[in-house]
Amino acid sequence: MFLSNALFAIPMGMCFWLAAKNIVTATNELWASKLLGFGVSNFVFAVMTYAFMRESIFTAKTLSCLLLASAIIAIQIFWE
Secondary structure (H helix, E strand, O other): OOOHHHHHHHHHHHHHHHHHHHHHHHHOOOOHHHHHHHHHHHHHHHHHHHHHOOOOOHHHHHHHHHHHHHHHHHHHHHHO
């Protein structure tokens, strides 16, 4: 268990750091990386919950949360 954690934690930490660095370079804002990460994590969580737990994505609450997450992502990408 420790070995697999050590093997995956270091590369994922580096990927996170590089992604945050690239987003800050592209947008000149640190907040953009936080909000983009939040929006993307909502989509990933919804898909993984559907895939592994068979919980429906197509409820009103989940769809409204995904709509808001996509709005956050769109604002961060397209608003200058």
